[in-house]
């Protein structure tokens with residue numbers, strides 16, 4: 001099984017788009033839950049980490 005390392009600042013492309021149509025989300029906080037913000041409409045949401053990892057299609061690493 002692949003281990004997914006999520007860090008603050010990463011951009012995540014999810015399999016399911018946000019209701020606004022955007023699929024890219026930025027990571028704001030990482031813990032047992034992960035807080036992400038939609039890059040289109042700016043709404044943030046908190047997801048269970050396990051569920052989020054399954055929903056990730058691609059991670060775009062930040063250069064920071």
Ligand SMILES: [Zn+2]
Nearest residue numbers: 018020038041
């Ligand atoms: Zn959105």
